[in-house]
Amino acid sequence: MPEPILQLSGISKRFPGVVALEKVSLEIYQSEVVALIGENGAGKSTLMKILGGVIQRDAGAMRLDGTEIEIHSPREASSRRIEFIHQELSVLDNLDVAANIFLRREPTRAGWLKLIDHRRLYREADALLEKLGLDISSRTPLARLSLAQQQLVEIARAISAGARILIMDEPTSSLTLTETRRLLETVKDLKAHDVSIIYISHRLHEVEEIADRAVVLRDGRNAGSLARSEITRDRMVRMMVGRDLQEFFKSGSGNGSKKNGHDWFAVRNLRTLRYPNTPVSFNVSRGEVLGLAGLVGAGRTEVARAIFGVDAPTEVEIALAGKTLRVASPQDAISQGIYLVPEDRRLSGLIVDFNVRENISLPGLDRYSTAGLINSAKETSAAKEACRSINIKPPSPEMKAANLSGGNQQKVVLAKWLALSPKVLIFDEPTRGIDVGAKSEIYTLIRKLAGEGVSVIAISSEMEEVLGISDRIAVMHEGKITGVLERPQFSEEAVMRLATGGER
Ligand SMILES: Nc1ncnc2c1ncn2[C@@H]1O[C@H](COP(=O)(O)OP(=O)(O)OP(=O)(O)O)[C@@H](O)[C@H]1O
Ligand SMILES: [Mg+2]
Incomplete structure (x- = not known):
């Protein structure tokens, strides 16, 4: 029996008022892909931040190759060949792609001056990008890249650093279908080159595909682990939530909404700056969920914006x-009851320095104020109600948004718009980074909203999601709607065909 290369044992970590980890253990063997799974707030990122030297543990021990070690900083983790791809991006967008990949490890020319060898820098960076399927030059300033592309740059950085243990905290949460495929292939390739990977994801089919073992955390404790042959969606879910989840999409889709006609909310001849030559038109009826599917760059976010x-x-x-x-x-949009829940919660959805209550009440502040004074009792009770209705953990309105786990931050963004009784609600990737339990809560919520007469437009790159929540699906390809599917025509193949520009 080989020895584990890494052993974390009895790791505990407390934050003010929260036990994030309680005596958690984790072992990693060479060339192993270990999935670390659990609900939002279970402690996955906290455990990895301890291993990555970002924060320090309160108790427990870490052993690398059998020797007890301390990791005081990310730099020290790096020197032990432990690399960390964070859940929230940490790339620097005032530098170009190559500089981000080789930050502080730039290849230098011979000689005592240690001048940076720029030719080699860009050549090596370009080769890496090609391997990851990123079709851009390494001289591109990072600020010009999409979220997904920036995420891939961060992955390139970690790979190029020669990791022996690679921590990926939700690497695919902002990637679409094709990019996700490439990333999964890259993980398999790294494994074949003796790298061990700790893979955190809420997309359980990815875990089914690549994990050799799944370690489950629940409420900051070890909840069990599954060997390769035991990894099925059902077993993972049961272990994560500690009970069976009811059927995922038992949606009351197609709930007679058509009686209000498709022209309740109508968009005609929309030309975006990105695709000025392809006007887009579509309708959504009252109480209908229109899915908007397509590959990255198809123009869905532009339409929403x-x-x-x-x-x-x-x-x-x-x-x-x-x-x-x-x-x-x-x-203008808000005053007419049209809202957008954006895809990048950090840029346009959430103010991390504000607490949960402030974030939720922000867009509707005039509803909580009389003659310019905020009625804080009303504000607090609305925030409490929102926390409860979509199960924000911990359910305290005074918690600073920055201290919530990733998935709970996304729920706050949702809560903030739900508090406003919208007429038209556009979701751009509504469940990014959200665990299975909370996902099904959000789907129920979306259906409930539709049931109350809201017209919902849901942009989603998760096939299962778009097929599950929509009454109709409009599929986009290069700025055009290539087809609209009715429920009886729904299938993965039909969506993919239209998304790649094919005929119905
Ligand atoms: N800096 C902090 N201050 C206070 N509490 C924190 C801090 N960081 C994390 N927490 C809390 O610790 C718990 C575990 O959070 P963590 O981010 O590890 O969860 P996670 O499993 O990564 O969840 P997700 O799937 O949503 O990313 C949560 O209750 C979170 O609110
Ligand atoms: Mg996390």
């Missing part, structure tokens, strides 16, 4: 309940 008035479209007609609307800014 244009409707919400973030990017001025070059041209569009929007009508709600037969009335033509003018939407020149998000304020």
Whole structure:
């Protein structure tokens, strides 16, 4: 029996008011892909931050190759060849791609001056990008890349650092189908080159595909582990939530909403700056969930942002309940009851320095104020109700958003819009980074909203999700809607065919 290369034992960590980890153990063997799974707030990121030297444990021991070690900083982790790809991006967007990949490890020319060898820098960076399937030059400034591309740059950085243990904290949460495939292939390739990978993901089919072992955390404790042959979706879910989950998409889809006609909310001839030559038109009826599917770059986010008035479209007609609307800014949209829950919660959804209550009440502040004074009792009770209805953990409105786990941050973003009784609600990747239990809560919530007459547009790159929650699916390809599927026509193949520009 080989020895584990890494052993974490009895690791405990407390934050003020929260026991994040209680005597957690984890062993890693060479060339092993270990999935670390658990609900939002279970302690996965905290455990990995301890291993990565980002934070320090309160108790427990870490052994590398049988020798007890301390890891005081990310740099020290790196020197032990432990690399960490964070859940939230940590790339520097004022530098170019190559500089980000080789930060502090730039290849130097011969000689005592140690000048950076720029030719080699860009050549090596380009080779890595190609391997990851990133079709960009390493001289591109990072700020110009999409979220998904920035995520891949971070992965390239960790790989190029020659990791022996690679920690991936939700690496695919902002990637789409094709990019995810490439990443999974990269993980298999690294494993074949003796790298051990700790893989955190809420996308359980990824875990089924690549993990040799799954270690489950629940409420900061070890909840068990599954060997390769035992890793099935059902067993993982049961171990994560400690009970059986009811059927995922028992949705009341197609709930007679059609009686209000498809033209309740109508978007006509929308031309975005990115795709000025392909006008997009579609309708959503009252109480209907329209899924918007497509590959990365298909133009879905642009459509959402244009409707919400973030990017001025070059041209569009929007009508709600037969009335033509003018939407020149998000304020216009909000005042007419149209809301967007954006895909990048850190940029446009959440103010991490504010607490949960402040975040939730922010967009509707005038509802909690009289003559300019905020009625804080009303604000607090609304926030408490929101925390309860979508199960934000911990359910305390005074918690600073920065201290919530990733999935719970996403729930706060949702809560903030739900508190506003919307007429049209656009979700851009609503369950990114959200665990299975909370996901099904959010789907129920979306259906409930639709049931109350809200028109929902849901952009999603998760196939299962888009097929599960939608009444109809509009599929986009290169700025065009290539087809609209009705429920009886729903299938993974039909969506993929349209998403890649094929015929119905
Ligand atoms: N800096 C901090 N201050 C206070 N509490 C914290 C801090 N960091 C994490 N926590 C708390 O510790 C617990 C574990 O959080 P952690 O981020 O490890 O969860 P996670 O398993 O990674 O969840 P997710 O799937 O949502 O990313 C949560 O209750 C979280 O709110
Ligand atoms: Mg996390």
